Amino acid sequence: MPEVIFPGPEGRLEGRYHPQAAPDAPIAIILHPDPQFGxxxxxxxxxxxxxxxxxxxxTVLRFNFRGVGRSQGEYDQGVGELSDAASALDYLQAMNPNSKHCWVAGHSFGAWIGMQLLMRRPEITGFISVAPPGPSSPGPGNYDYSFLAPCPSSGLIINGSNDRIAQPKETEQLVSKLQEQKGITITHEVVEGADHFFKNEEAHMKPMIETVQAYVRRRLTEGTR
Incomplete structure (x- = not known):
């Protein structure tokens, strides 16, 4: 898989780019957890x-936020990282101008950044939020989601029942709030026994990934917004 360096707001950003042969393949960016916690x-x-x-x-791109690995810049409490994500999407779209579907997926802090990106980029047709942090999670601020007013795209929120970093009760509250909105569908799935990092490969990681794939496959088949 090609290593790529592309321009970001504070200098270069380091990524891994995995293209498809089809020029009109859908595109997705994947966003990582809080650099402050590794x-x-x-x-x-x-x-x-x-x-x-x-x-x-x-066609997929994942990348390091500013200050991580070979990406330039310094940690910015989520503000600069949102700009990094927008730059990554710009790069991915420039490389794939014929793509008709655009998705964003993120884990933890990356899920929070991805959901903010939804509000900036109306071309995003779907999202995956894995273990999105809540008000009691460690990190910048209190992980407020009031910016999703309204949430512009349907998506999947998935978490583990034994998550001690992103409390399941707070995830349920977020889902309930979003499910009240009209015009979109928020799907919520829980992986029983999984922690924040889905550490058990067979019992937790594999079912989580299979759930994500089934959801995305269904959305692509239905062609739903």
Whole structure:
């Protein structure tokens, strides 16, 4: 898979780009957890999401936020990282001008950034949020989702029942709030026994990825917004 360096708001950003042969293949970017807690594009959930999308026929890009790996800049509490994500999507779209579907997927902090990106980019047709952080999660601010007013795209929120970082009760509250909105469909799935990182490969990671693939496959088949 080609290593790529592309321009970001604070200098170069480092990524892994996995294209398809079809010029009109759908595209997806994958966003990693909080760098303050060791998050990188090689996080296991991010890595597995990357290949899950590629196996579904997507051209995929995952990358390191500013200050991580070979990406330039410094951690910016989510503000600059949102700009990084927008730059990554710009790069992916420039490389794939004929793509008709655009998705964003993220894990933890990356899920929060991805859901903010939805509000900036109306061309995003679907999203996957894995273990989105809540008000009690460690990190910048209190992970407020009031910006999703309204949420512009349907998507899947998936979390583990034993998550101690993103409390399941807070995830349920977020889902309930979003499901009240009209014109979109928010699907919620829970992986029983899984923690924040889906550490057990067979019992937790594999079912999570299979759930994501089934959801994306259904959306692509239905052609729904």
């Amino acid at each position: 998050g990188t594009m090689n996080n296991r959930v991010v890595y597995n999401l990357h290949y899950a999308f590629h196996k579904l026929g997507f």
